[in-house]
Amino acid sequence: MPELPEVETVVRSIRPIIVGQEIAAIKTTENYPRVLETHTPLQFNKQVVGQTIKAVNRRGKYIVLQLENGFLLIHLRMTGRLLTKLGKNDKLKHITATVVFKDGLNLYFKDYRKFGRLYYVDSLDYLNQRLGIEPLSDEFTRRWLINGLAASKRQIKPILLDQSFIAGLGNIYVDESLWAAKIHPETTSSNISRNKTIVLHDAIQLILKRSIAKNGTTIINFQFGDGATGEFAKDLQAFGRLGQTCPRCNTGIIKTRVAQRGTYLCPRCQKPVK
């Protein structure tokens, strides 16, 4: 599932193509109006047709197309991809929506699993009410994380996955950040020392930035542009490395389940703390 670096990569790849383009229609296909989360196809078109895309940004895992009035949001969920050309092997039944532009360009929303959604909203309050802090923003300070964890009795992994706490982290980057900070994913947040919290804070930012620089992690489904893949998978230290050794201590990485998610950790570096 695309997380912050992958969504940022998609944003950067489509921004130069669609900024300045005027929307002519939003088509849904396969009798799948559900792809439009906020409106019927008719109402959605009424809101966006004739509007020009002013900017393309990201908030959490949402792609934010800023229009003259309001915003068109896209959430890729599990398998969503945005394409400007269809390949020979792209089946029309997997194209759940198409943004048609006035000059003839199409932006196809290809989504094999069909969990991805488009939204039209008047203001970003819609996202700001649902999403927590942006981990690459100036507001996300060491102090912010120290205070946030001190106030919580939840386990660290589920709180880091909670989009209303920090927006954009998912399973890959949470496991990587906890490995970097040598924190067991089931540790109660308020029991994590100030020093480890500082290491965790810095690791979250560094890992996200490094992954963005490599266009994200491609494990199975993630692609951007018209078929490019991210290269950060080679830099993963714990996630997906079952049966390989911890790069720090040579102990075998194990896979367990935390917060209903497959979770990779080093049993020596990341000892459970009660």
Ligand SMILES: [Zn+2]
């Ligand atoms: Zn280790």
